[in-house]
Amino acid sequence: MTSIPLCLPDSITPKQFLTEYWQKKPLLIKQGLPQLVDMFEPDDMIGLALEEDASARLLTQAASKKEGQAQWQLKKSPLNETDFENLPEQWTVLVQNLEQWSPELGQLWQAFDFIPQWQRDDIMVSYAPAGGSVGKHYDDYDVFLAQGYGSRRWQLGKFCDDQTEFVADEPLRLFDDMGELIFDEILEAGDVLYVPPKLSHFGVAQNDCLTFSFGCRRPNLMQIIDSVADIATNDSKLFIPMLLPQALQASGELQADSIAAIKAQLLEMLQSDRGDDMIRQAVSEVISKRQYDALMPEETLDTDELMQALSEGATLQADYSNRLLYSQTTDGTVLYANGQRIDGLDKAAIAVLVRLANGEALQHSDVTDVDADDLSEWLENGWVWVDVAE
Template sequence: MTSIPLCLPDSITPEQFLAEYWQKKPLLIKQGLPQLIDMFEPDDMIGLALEEDASARLLTQAASKKEGQAQWQLKKSPLSETDFENLPEQWTVLVQNLEQWSPELGQLWQAFDFIPQWQRDDIMVSYAPAGGSVGKHYDDYDVFLAQGYGSRRWQLGKFCDEQTEFVADEPIRLFDDMGELIFDEILEAGDVLYVPPKLSHFGVAQDDCLTFSFGCRRPNLMQIIDSVADIATNDSQLFIPMLLPQTLQNSGELQADSIAAIKAQLLEMLQSERGDDMIRQAVSEVIGKRQYDALMPEETLDTEALMQALSEGATLQADYSNRLLYNKTGNGIVLYANGQRLDGLDDAAIAVLVRLADGEPLQYSDVKDIDADDLSEWLENGWIWIEMAE
């Protein structure tokens, strides 16, 4: 397996990037992902957008906004060939979760190994002819914008917040005012631009171009609270009414002291070992869930063929369209696949899955002591994929 260098300038270490740029300021990385050059062409992405199982959007922009009519029109998948007929001059098609369609593309996540894999969201492609864009906007997540074909001009402006006003009656979140521009350059194939959350940006295709967005997300507190509540329903002790100190008070009043006592017991539980276990599991399940439905492989190797391929030099790797992660507890290592806790694994299987989750390619000698049927099941589930020997 070819090792992919980190997507950073030679003058910046991963530690420097995380301390000085991550979620703070943008960074242009010239030829940060040269592997993308010629990997795909525009027709490939049009064909993919038409796939029945694809998650795609077609965004068209009218030449001018008429009264009572939106300037932008949005059509979500499923898309058909007729959707691409008689298009206006400016349009863009976006396809999400490319990892599930191209494991080879998914392997490019290795270039961002300085970001924990559990923060990876998906790889999205944006295809547009000259003049096409998705308007001036910002994202709530970090994104590495990698040019794979053609060229695109990027402008970066101010940081936005909840007070930012969006253009009314449009199907997507857009605004007019980017403030003072801090960046205005054209990216060529292989170039990468890191954009932190909430930084306004505006990209315009200079010709037929493909831009690949490597997005990174974190969970929000509401997701964690919901997950903790779900897990807590399995703890019978939490259904026992609390014991609270009582003072003489008006019968209709809920005093602040009572609320404070309830809050104190809640926080005490969350800060206990039981609470640590609940929160650990809740976070692991939330961050491990796929945002998009898994696309199961149409054909997989049977167990005998899998072991034969491995013995002939094939390697097993984590499938980057899935979420394989682990955490260490006082009782050992707990593994999760796509948000589901994996119980009943023996030590050898745990050790192999940990290495795969860390992005390590494994050979026959690494897995020869694992039950072959287990390996085949992992492959069928989509947790791992096999790269055949050349």
């Protein structure tokens, strides 16, 4: 497998980017992803948007907003060919989770190896003819906007917050005022623009245009709380009523002292070794869950075919449409895949899965200590992908 250079300017190290730019300010990376140039054409994305299992959205924009009507119209998948007939001049189609459809595209995540892989969300493509856009908006997550075909003009403005007012009665979170522009340039194929969370941005296709969004996202507290609660239901000790100090008080009153005592015991449990284990498992399950349903391959290699391919030079790699990660505990390395803890692995299997989770491409000689049937099962589960030698 060809090594993919990091998507950063030569003058900026990964440490500098994370210290000076990450979630702080935008960065233009000229020719940051040249591998993406002409990897796909517009017709490829239209065809993909029509697939029954695709997660796609078609946005159309009227030339002007009529009273009582939205200027934008949104239709979600499934889409059909008639949806692309008689379109207005300005429209865009978005397709999510492209890693599911193209492992080769998924491998480009390696260009962002300075970001932990558990923070990677998915790769989305936006196709639009000249003039097409998705309006002025912001995202709550970090995104690398990579131009793959054609060109798009990007404008960046102010950082938004909870007080930002959106245009009423539209199917999208759009606003009119981006404040003073801090960036206004045209990206050509291969260029990449990093946009931090909540920074307003507006992209307009200059011609037939494919823009690939490499989105990075962290879990929210509600997801972690829900996961901790689910895990806690398996701990019988947590169902034992708490012992609380009792002071004389009105019979109908819940005093602040009682609430404080309950809170103190809850925090004590969460800060204990048992609490650490619960939180570690909760976070691991949340961040390893897929955002989209798995698309099972129509056919895959059986065990003999897999081993034959590896012996002939194919490499085994993590499938970037799935979520494979590990954490180190006092009991050793624990692996998770797609929201589930993987148990029953021997040391050799753990070592190989750790290397795969870290983005390595493994050859036949790297996996000889792992049972061939286990390798085949990983392939069937979608954890790994085989890059067959040309």
